[in-house]
Amino acid sequence: MTSIISKMVLTAGPRAMLARRSLQAAPIVASQAAHARRAFHQTQNLRQARIPSLPEFSLQDRVIVVSGAARGLGLTQAEALLEAGAVVHAIDRLPEPDKDSDFARVAKRATDELNSRLVYHRVDVREQAALGEIIGGIAEKEGGINGLIAAAGIQQETPALEYTAEDADRMLSVNVTGAFMTAQAVAREMVKRKQKGSLVMIASMSGTVANRGLICPAYNASKAAVIQLGRNLASEWGEHGIRVNTISPGYIVTAMTAGLFEAFPERRTSWPDANMLKRLSYPEEYRGAAVFLLSDASSFMTGADLRIDGGHCAW
């Protein structure tokens, strides 16, 4: 994997810092380059060092649920929320990550450095009853929930002529129904307690365009559905003070894409070439968007899609 990323970065001509970080990370997808990331953000002991400027970005004492937070984008965004002051409850279908995992590192950092908590709950977002029970339990224990990032998602590359109904249903049930039911469970707690809040669902630039050379008809349709779902939930729940927005990332270096680079090496260069910055993105590049959308900094923003794709869709 190291060679894949290194080659990809060298041929894509990225910003020097990201290139250095990539070249050092071995393997970057598995470890999320924990040390490099720490150096990148310089966020140790934030509680003591926090400067009281831009208070609208603070998530101090907010309770936020993040689905798909065992790893990847969800975990990286969860760490950003913790740094901004939130208590975070992670939900994911994977068994609780072990003590050597990135998740364990972030959970330890939350208690040791950030005076906060990262709590793990194992559940499949397709299991509506169990999901509702877990989210209800979080709200009960914490006295409410202030926000959500629904990042749990799956991907499958199969030509449309070969797609089975079973696979298409699975894609839509995780990416669309799963995100919908997670948002619904959190919104129900907010409405019940008359608490305002902010919900974010992770869509994709693939919800807006068909990717050249990446054949994912059901995935792309599912992400278009997430964007449209976001607008509809925003229109229904705005009267309760609940904002709903989506984030549409471009290609991110995570476990989800790592397998595709192994199967299709030419994508190491063709994907970066397809955007204006000529490189892939990293989960850390979506930290700011998460804090912005969950905090009062975006208080008048709802029903919107925040596309962060290196200009891929803007050609």
Ligand SMILES: NC(=O)c1ccc[n+]([C@@H]2O[C@H](COP(=O)([O-])OP(=O)(O)OC[C@H]3O[C@@H](n4cnc5c(N)ncnc54)[C@H](O)[C@@H]3O)[C@@H](O)[C@H]2O)c1
């Ligand atoms: N990686 C990319 O290039 C990219 C680009 C655009 C959007 N996205 C989206 O970002 C989100 C995060 O993706 P990632 O790249 O971090 O992938 P990832 O596979 O590393 O992480 C996804 C997480 O979701 C969890 N998950 C999957 N199905 C679940 C289910 N049914 N119930 C509960 N948890 C479940 C997985 O266990 C995993 O921890 C996804 O919604 C993905 O579609 C990714």
